[in-house]
Amino acid sequence: MKILSTLLLLSSIGLSACTTTSQSVYEQLGGAPKVDQIVENFVVEIENDPVILAYFEGANIDRFVEKLSEQICHRTGGPCEYTGDSMAQVHAGMNINQRDFNRTVDLLINAMNKADVPHPLQNQVLKVLAPTRDEMLYL
Numbered sequence: 001m002k003i004l005s006t007l008l009l010l011s012s013i014g015l016s017a018c019t020t021t022s023q024s025v026y027e028q029l030g031g032a033p034k035v036d037q038i039v040e041n042f043v044v045e046i047e048n049d050p051v052i053l054a055y056f057e058g059a060n061i062d063r064f065v066e067k068l069s070e071q072i073c074h075r076t077g078g079p080c081e082y083t084g085d086s087m088a089q090v091h092a093g094m095n096i097n098q099r100d101f102n103r104t105v106d107l108l109i110n111a112m113n114k115a116d117v118p119h120p121l122q123n124q125v126l127k128v129l130a131p132t133r134d135e136m137l138y139l
């Protein structure tokens with residue numbers, strides 16, 4: 001009986017070791033080159049969407065690219081510090097509504113599709129960015 005329970009214990013440890021993935025979302029993406037590609041594609045998507053582009057009038061795009069890359073890297077478990085302003089501070093006064101927020105997320109999805117990010121991984125990226133939503137809507 002003792003042997004049986006020991007065997008069961010060992011097999012369950014083995015199973016959990018196999019099913020646990022130690023790779024961060026950042027690593028699964030392929031690190032900095034892929035994050036840069038996503039952000040570059042995202043800027044192109046924004047430039048081609050008059051509704052969202054209107055929000056960026058007067059914005060510093062170079063800074064946006066740098067800070068958004070940092071933030072995606074940081075939130076996906078990469079080795080970056082986010083050195084930008086808080087999401088609430090940045091987006092305050094923009095009056096972003098749910099429709100335009102969703103529209104922006106669609107642009108990010110287009111950017112990830114064009115960077116060949118597999119859909120399950122896209123969902124993980126969206127999941128780590130989702131908490132920013134409540135920090136910026138209707139501010």
Ligand code: HEM
Nearest residue numbers: 055056059060064067068071084085090100101104129132
């Ligand atoms: C997935 C959600 C979003 C994330 C993670 C995000 C992240 C960021 C980051 C990191 C910055 C740069 C912060 C800094 O300069 O310190 C930024 C700036 C900006 N974001 Fe967002 N953002 C999101 C959604 C949106 C939406 C929905 C809009 C408008 C429809 C928007 C409009 C802007 C604009 C216009 C700036 C530039 C502000 C400026 O330079 O004056 N963002 N965002």
